[in-house]
Amino acid sequence: MTDQGHQTNQDRKEFSDEAGSLWRIALAPSVWAGHFVLCYASVSLACVRGLLPIEATRLSLIAVSVIVLVVFVWQGWRAWRQWAPERGHPSALSEGKAEDRHRFLGHATFLLTLISGIATVYTTLPLLLLEGCR
Amino acid sequence: MPFRALISPPLAGLAAAQRLSFQRIRGRGLRTTAAALVLSGCSGRQSVLDPAGSDAQALFTLFVSLLVGAAILWVAMNGLFYWFTRRSTGTLPERSGRMLILFGGVIAPTVVIGAVLLWGLSLLPDQRAPGDGLTVSVLGEQWWWRVEYTMEGVEGSVVSANEIRLPTGQRTDLRLTSDGVIHSLWVPALGGKMDMFPGRETRMSLEPVEPGIYRGQCAEFCGASHAWMAFMAVAMMPEDFATWLEAEAQDAAEPQSDAARRGLAVFQAAGCGACHTVRGTPAVGKVGPDLTHVGSRLTIGAGRLGATLDNIER
Numbered sequence A: 001m002t003d004q005g006h007q008t009n010q011d012r013k014e015f016s017d018e019a020g021s022l023w024r025i026a027l028a029p030s031v032w033a034g035h036f037v038l039c040y041a042s043v044s045l046a047c048v049r050g051l052l053p054i055e056a057t058r059l060s061l062i063a064v065s066v067i068v069l070v071v072f073v074w075q076g077w078r079a080w081r082q083w084a085p086e087r088g089h090p091s092a093l094s095e096g097k098a099e100d101r102h103r104f105l106g107h108a109t110f111l112l113t114l115i116s117g118i119a120t121v122y123t124t125l126p127l128l129l130l131e132g133c134r
Numbered sequence B: 001m002p003f004r005a006l007i008s009p010p011l012a013g014l015a016a017a018q019r020l021s022f023q024r025i026r027g028r029g030l031r032t033t034a035a036a037l038v039l040s041g042c043s044g045r046q047s048v049l050d051p052a053g054s055d056a057q058a059l060f061t062l063f064v065s066l067l068v069g070a071a072i073l074w075v076a077m078n079g080l081f082y083w084f085t086r087r088s089t090g091t092l093p094e095r096s097g098r099m100l101i102l103f104g105g106v107i108a109p110t111v112v113i114g115a116v117l118l119w120g121l122s123l124l125p126d127q128r129a130p131g132d133g134l135t136v137s138v139l140g141e142q143w144w145w146r147v148e149y150t151m152e153g154v155e156g157s158v159v160s161a162n163e164i165r166l167p168t169g170q171r172t173d174l175r176l177t178s179d180g181v182i183h184s185l186w187v188p189a190l191g192g193k194m195d196m197f198p199g200r201e202t203r204m205s206l207e208p209v210e211p212g213i214y215r216g217q218c219a220e221f222c223g224a225s226h227a228w229m230a231f232m233a234v235a236m237m238p239e240d241f242a243t244w245l246e247a248e249a250q251d252a253a254e255p256q257s258d259a260a261r262r263g264l265a266v267f268q269a270a271g272c273g274a275c276h277t278v279r280g281t282p283a284v285g286k287v288g289p290d291l292t293h294v295g296s297r298l299t300i301g302a303g304r305l306g307a308t309l310d311n312i313e314r
């Protein structure tokens, strides 16, 4: 009983860890998508409806972008550690062991965070270069 | 519709237009001839490849750079493809392969696309930069252009149609809107295009550099006669422009000849004034284009026909 109980507990913990890292995989792309929608929506409200002052909107969105990028750096660093590339190349992670799955999720999270970061920078560039609604 | 009466053409205007086209031909002669050998068909009064305004020039530079960049990339990619499939077909060390993917597949595209994005975005504010005092308001109609000139610090405005005249060497504000459907104003030789929306005002500005006569075209499908919805954009030396605007602000000239007087009588008897305005006469209709000084315009029917007497009689 004790041996089996121990095994089950460890499985459970492992499972909840991996469930957590599955969520983290989706975090960066979701944050990018939210940021994108927020930018479009608030600039439209400012320029088309005139409900928000454009300059304040622009600066706030730039601030949000900075926060998002800080979150991505932190997230990317965590994913990098989970991936642990120094412990062997990802092409060797195909043995189906729990350890491989764990590192694979880190690898995927890292790459998705990187591309979400680039996309967020691209979304922010117009805010930096274009002023006003013209 | 014989209203020759209205065509008491300010001959000075016609002569100025001719002088303009002559200047353009002379000024651009050498360059155009050299280019014509390579790019015949790319020059002309409605071509982005023959820029005559500072905005069009900036877009042209961007276009040529993208084209050259794309050509280099294409050759390099095909060269690599050839090299790795025909010349060096052995396996690549894993480390070099990974480096190739990291630089060629991640870093290079990110940097190149980022640079092009930065460049393109940095051009946008210039194309909408505030003007130097002259504002041309254009209202898109189905299917013609209502044009109104206002000068900063000068009371009143000058209404015209289907022809936009701009002074060279200065930036002119364009305020665009539309009636009913979406149009888009584009003079390829002078700058980029801007959509015209019902109930909204969009803005752009143009800075012609070389005097000349360019063709503008509606660039957003707007119904049956969309393809016919054109206009002439005339870039004039600032002093010529001032003279023209002053003349344009005057009421229509009194008919001088018998034919002209007869035309005025027909215009009034046929009720043309219900839709068309001719300043200085009882004709104050707002539905159709303002026909004051129509004789001095370069085309009639929104750029469709040359302004000859035969065409006007149709």
Ligand SMILES: [Cu+2]
Residues within 6 Å of the ligand: B140, B143, B182, B183, B184, B218, B219, B220, B221, B222, B226, B229
């Ligand atoms: Cu149109």
